Amino acid sequence: MEFNFCINDVLPHRLNCIDGSMLPDSFESDDRQMIAECQQKVAIILDKIGVSSGIAQGLQTPVTSSDRLRNSDHKVYLLTNPDGDGGDGTVVGLLKIGHKKLYVFDAAGKHHELTPICVLDFYVHESMQRAGCGRMLYEHMLQAENINPEYLALDRPSEKLLGFLKKHYDLVHIIPQNNNFVVYDRFFSTNPDLLPGYKNSAKIDSSRAAGKSSFSITPASGRALVSRPVGAMDKAK
Structure with a gap:
């Protein structure tokens, strides 16, 4: 995906993270004009690739x-x-994550109130699919967040993502x-202490990185939840 400005000047690394500040994690300047210009270009990038997704x-x-x-x-x-666009760089894909408050069933049919990290959007440009980019x-993302893939909830995953x-x-x-999110059995089974429904830390695989990614679980209250089929999302990986 090409733009009318140099992508490499805005996103200097092959893999970049943008948060609510609208600045790449590598951005270091304190100059207000440079900050504003970078935020403007980041906004253009996000809006364009978001539309494509x-x-x-x-x-x-x-x-x-x-x-x-x-x-x-x-x-x-x-x-x-x-190396794309004559050396100015191109944007290949995006992966959006964030915490969401969810009511989730475990394998025993009990539901819990959680706030896990969720995969909200995942897209690789059509010209770069089946090249290992996804x-x-x-x-x-898994390494940066210090988390194992089974501890992520997925928002409307496509068959391609499930296969991936x-x-x-x-x-x-x-x-x-009962919602459009998907969790796997290993979300709970690899951490049996999560089942009672109290605050716990989700230990990550030592092969990824040192540290922990934690989330809290409390028993859900209120009206009963009824299961329904999970929606599908057609995202290219």
Whole structure:
């Protein structure tokens, strides 16, 4: 995906993270004009690739946009091709994550109130699919967040994404939910102490990085939840 400015000047690394500040994680200047110019270009990038992702999904409103990210606690990981567009660089894909408050069933049918990290948008440009870009982007996010893939909730995953997770992370068995999010059995089974429904830390695989990614679980209250089929999302990986 090309732009009318040099992508490499805005996103200097192959893998970049944008948060609610609308600045790449590598940005260091204190100059107000440079900050404003960078934020403006980041907004253009997010809006354009967000529209492309939305079209791929058949959505009327993109999941990813500058307005949705600005001043939020969500993050967008962007993958670039520095050699693209005659050396100015191109944007290859995006992966948007963020915490969401969910009511989730475990394998025993009990539901819990959680705030896990969720995969909200995942898109690789059509010209760069089946080239390992999705794996590179997803793996970078897992390492950056210090989390294992089974501890992520997925918002309306497509069959392609489900197949991707099965192939690369051996995630197969989905626990049916009453919303459009998907969690796997290993969300709970690899951490049996999560089942009682109290605050816990989700230990990550030592092969990824040192540290922990934690989230809290409390028993859900209120009206009963009824399972329904999970929606599908047509995202290219």
